[in-house]
Amino acid sequence: MRAYELMKETYCRRGYIWIVHIVWLVLYGSFWWLFLPSGEEFGRFIFIWGGFFLPLALSAGIFGDDIASGRICVLVTKPFWLGELYIYRLLGLSLQGAVNFILAGCIVFVLHFLMRKGSTEDLGLWLLASWLLFNTCAALSTSLSIVVGRAYNSLLLFAVVVTGYFVVSLLMVSMRQQGGTGVLAGFIKYCWPPFELLYKFASGEYGKYSLTVGRFSVTKSVACIVHSLILMVVYSIVGIALLSRRQFSRQRD
Amino acid sequence: MQIKNKINMRITIAFAGLVLECWALYVVGASPEHWRPSMIVKDEPAARALYETMSKTIREAESLSYNSICSGPDGRASSYQIWLKKPNYFYVDAANLMKSSTLVGDGDYLWIYWQGSRPFLTFDDAESHAKTQLDVYIKKATPAGRNSIGHEIAMLGFTWYNTIFEPSTLHGYIDSLDSYIDGIRSRGPDDVGDQECDVIEVSYMDAQLTRYFWVSKQDHLPRQVKEIDRLSSNIVRVEEWSDVKLNSEIPQQKFTWSVPEGWRQWSATGPADVLLKSGQEAPDFDLLSADGGRIKLSGYRGKIVWLFMWRTGSPSCREAMPNLQKLHDKYEGRGLAILGFNYADNKRIAQSYMRENSVTFPNVLDSASEAKKVMLRSYKNKTQSVPLNYIIDSQGNIVDAWFGYEEGSKRASAALKKAGLQIEE
Numbered sequence: 001m002r003a004y005e006l007m008k009e010t011y012c013r014r015g016y017i018w019i020v021h022i023v024w025l026v027l028y029g030s031f032w033w034l035f036l037p038s039g040e041e042f043g044r045f046i047f048i049w050g051g052f053f054l055p056l057a058l059s060a061g062i063f064g065d066d067i068a069s070g071r072i073c074v075l076v077t078k079p080f081w082l083g084e085l086y087i088y089r090l091l092g093l094s095l096q097g098a099v100n101f102i103l104a105g106c107i108v109f110v111l112h113f114l115m116r117k118g119s120t121e122d123l124g125l126w127l128l129a130s131w132l133l134f135n136t137c138a139a140l141s142t143s144l145s146i147v148v149g150r151a152y153n154s155l156l157l158f159a160v161v162v163t164g165y166f167v168v169s170l171l172m173v174s175m176r177q178q179g180g181t182g183v184l185a186g187f188i189k190y191c192w193p194p195f196e197l198l199y200k201f202a203s204g205e206y207g208k209y210s211l212t213v214g215r216f217s218v219t220k221s222v223a224c225i226v227h228s229l230i231l232m233v234v235y236s237i238v239g240i241a242l243l244s245r246r247q248f249s250r251q252r253d
Numbered sequence: 254m255q256i257k258n259k260i261n262m263r264i265t266i267a268f269a270g271l272v273l274e275c276w277a278l279y280v281v282g283a284s285p286e287h288w289r290p291s292m293i294v295k296d297e298p299a300a301r302a303l304y305e306t307m308s309k310t311i312r313e314a315e316s317l318s319y320n321s322i323c324s325g326p327d328g329r330a331s332s333y334q335i336w337l338k339k340p341n342y343f344y345v346d347a348a349n350l351m352k353s354s355t356l357v358g359d360g361d362y363l364w365i366y367w368q369g370s371r372p373f374l375t376f377d378d379a380e381s382h383a384k385t386q387l388d389v390y391i392k393k394a395t396p397a398g399r400n401s402i403g404h405e406i407a408m409l410g411f412t413w414y415n416t417i418f419e420p421s422t423l424h425g426y427i428d429s430l431d432s433y434i435d436g437i438r439s440r441g442p443d444d445v446g447d448q449e450c451d452v453i454e455v456s457y458m459d460a461q462l463t464r465y466f467w468v469s470k471q472d473h474l475p476r477q478v479k480e481i482d483r484l485s486s487n488i489v490r491v492e493e494w495s496d497v498k499l500n501s502e503i504p505q506q507k508f509t510w511s512v513p514e515g516w517r518q519w520s521a522t523g524p525a526d527v528l529l530k531s532g533q534e535a536p537d538f539d540l541l542s543a544d545g546g547r548i549k550l551s552g553y554r555g556k557i558v559w560l561f562m563w564r565t566g567s568p569s570c571r572e573a574m575p576n577l578q579k580l581h582d583k584y585e586g587r588g589l590a591i592l593g594f595n596y597a598d599n600k601r602i603a604q605s606y607m608r609e610n611s612v613t614f615p616n617v618l619d620s621a622s623e624a625k626k627v628m629l630r631s632y633k634n635k636t637q638s639v640p641l642n643y644i645i646d647s648q649g650n651i652v653d654a655w656f657g658y659e660e661g662s663k664r665a666s667a668a669l670k671k672a673g674l675q676i677e678e
Contacts, residue, residue: 001292153424190278197281200326219280220280220281221277222280223277223278223279223280223281224277224281226273226274226276226277227274227277227278230270230273230274233270
C-alpha cells in the first residue's frame with residue numbers, strides 16, 4: 001500500500017506531468033505521421049526524446065520541491081527507511097517511462113496499420129533501449145534533486161550533458177594527436193548515462209560491426225542492459241546516501 | 254545476529270553487482286584479442302565449395318552490376334554504383350554524401366573525373382587543390398587482371414570506406430589475401446533484404462583478418478560482406494550490395510569517356526611522391542621495442558639502417574619478414590641493421606607472429622600515438638600503407654624510400670650499395 005501510494009505520488013505530484021506525457025505521445029505520433037521515418041530514424045528520435053528529455057521533464061524537482069517547501073521534514077518522520085522513499089519514487093518514474101513507451105509503441109503500430117506506410121522494424125529494441133536510458137537519466141536526475149533546490153536538477157543535468165558532450169567532443173578532436181583520449185572516452189562511455197552503448201545496442205551495431213555474425217550480438221546486448229541497470233543502481237545508491245545524510249543534518253539542526 | 258546477516262547480504266549483493274559489472278564492461282569494452290585464437294577457422298568442405306562457387310560465378314560472368322554501400326561503426330558510409338564487363342571494362346560512381354567521383358575503364362585506360370569541383374584528395378594541399386579542382390581528369394593504364402579498382406579508389410582517398418570485395422575479380426584480378434586463407438566455415442542461413450543467403454566465415458593469416466560473406470542462394474553472389482581487421486584495435490567494415498544484375502546487357506557506351514573541351518590531364522600526388530627524399534636527414538625517434546626496451550634511431554649511427562614499416566595483416570609484409578631475417582643474419586656484423594617498425598598491430602599479435610616466424614632483428618612495437626605520429630608525420634606515410642622501406646646511411650641520411658617488397662629487389666640492392674654496404678652478389 002505504501003509502495004503504491006509513493007509511486008502514485010510521482011504521477012500526481014505536479015499537474016503538468018500528465019501534460020508532458022500527452023505532449024510527448026503527440027510528438028512521437030506527429031514525427032511518425034509527418035516524416036514516415038525508417039525504424040532507425042524513429043528509434044533515434046524516441047531514444048533522445050523519450051530516453052533523455054522525458055525523464056528530465058518528469059523528474060524535475062522530484063525531491064527538490066519537497067525540500068524547498070519543507071514537506072520533506074514530514075516525510076522523513078514516517079516510520080520507514082528513507083531509501084524506500086527514493087526507491088519508490090524512482091520506480092514510479094520508471095513505471096511512467098514504461099507506460100509512455102508502451103503507448104508510443106501502440107500509437108506507432110496503430111498509425112502503421114492505418115496508413116500502411118513507414119516501418120516498425122526493430123521498434124521494440126529501440127523502446128527497450130530508450131526505457132533503459134530513461135531509467136539511468138531518471139536515477140541521476142532524482143539523485144541530483146536531493147542536492148539541488150526546487151526543479152533545477154533537470155535543467156542542471158540537461159546543461160551538464162549538453163555542454164559536457166560539446167566540450168568532450170572538442171577535447172577529443174584536439175587531443176587526438178596527443179593521445180590520452182582513451183581515458184576520457186572510457187569515462188564518458190562507462191560512467192555517464194550509456195547513450196553510446198544503448199544506441200549501438202538498439203541500432204544493431206553490436207551485431208553489424210562486432211566480431212559476431214548476424215545483426216545482433218546477444219552477449220554484448222545483455223552486457224549493455226546489465227551495465228545500464230547497474231549504472232542506475234549506482235546513481236540510486238548515491239542518491240539514497242545523499243538523502244540519508246541530509247536527513248541526519250536536519251535532525252541535528 | 255540479524256545485523257550481521259543484513260551486512261553479509263549487502264556485501265553479497267554488492268559483490269555480485271561488481272562481478273556482473275566487470276563482466277559487462279569486459280564484454281562491451283574488452284579487446285577482442287582475447288577471443289582471437291578461437292577465430293582461426295578450420296576448413297569445412299561445404300563452406301569452401303560455397304566460397305569457390307561465389308568466386309567462380311563472378312570470374313565466369315560476362316558482366317555484373319551492383320550498388321554497394323560501405324560503412325563503418327562511426328556512422329559514415331560511402332556508396333558505389335558499379336558496372337563491370339569482360340574483358341576489362343568498368344564504370345564506377347563513388348560518392349561520399351554529395352561529392353561523387355567517376356572511374357571509367359575503357360579496356361586500356363582508367364579515367365577518373367569529377368562533375369563540378371573535385372573533392373580534396375589524400376595528398377592535396379590547399380594551393381594545389383585550388384588550382385586543379387575544376388575540369389581535370391586522371392588517366393592511367395589498366396592492364397587486365399593486374400589492375401585493382403579497389404586499390405585505385407583507396408590510393409586517392411576520395412571515399413570514407415573502400416569496397417571490401419574487389420570489383421576487379423570479374424576481370425581476373427586475384428586478391429593477394431586468397432593465398433593466406435586459414436579456413437572457411439559455414440555460419441548458417443540468414444536473410445539480407447529479400448534474399449535468402451548462406452553465411453560463410455573466412456579467416457586469413459591466423460585470424461588477423463576475418464571476412465563474413467552473405468552469399469545469395471539464388472545467384473551465388475554476395476549480398477553483404479563484413480570485414481574485421483584485428484589491429485591494435487579492431488577495425489570493422491561492412492559492405493552491402495543491392496540491385497545486383499548478373500550477365501545483363503550493359504551498353505558499351507557506358508565504358509567510354511571522351512575528354513570534354515578545355516579539360517586537362519592531371520596527375521594526383523601519390524603516397525610515394527611525398528616520402529622523404531634522398532639526402533634528407535632521417536627523423537630520430539625513441540619508441541618501445543618488441544622486447545619491452547626502447548629503440549632510438551640515433552643509436553644506430555655508424556650503421557646502415559633498413560627501416561622496414563610493417564604490420565602482420567599485410568601479405569607483402571609477411572612475405573618480406575623471413576627474407577629480412579635472412580639479411581639480418583647475414584649482414585648484421587657487416588654494418589647493416591634491419592629495423593622493423595610496427596605501430597598498427599596489437600602488441601601481443603605482433604609478438605606472437607615474430608616468435609612463430611623466428612624474427613629476431615630489432616623491432617619497434619609501439620601502438621602509442623607517438624609512434625603513429627612518427628610514421629605519419631616524420632616519415633610522411635600519410636596513407637599508413639605498408640610495407641614501407643627507408644634505407645638510411647651511416648650518417649643518418651635517407652638514401653632511398655619506397656613502398657612494397659620484392660625479394661632480391663634491384664632497388665633495395667642499389668640503395669644499400671649506395672649507402673656503402675658491401676653486398677655479396
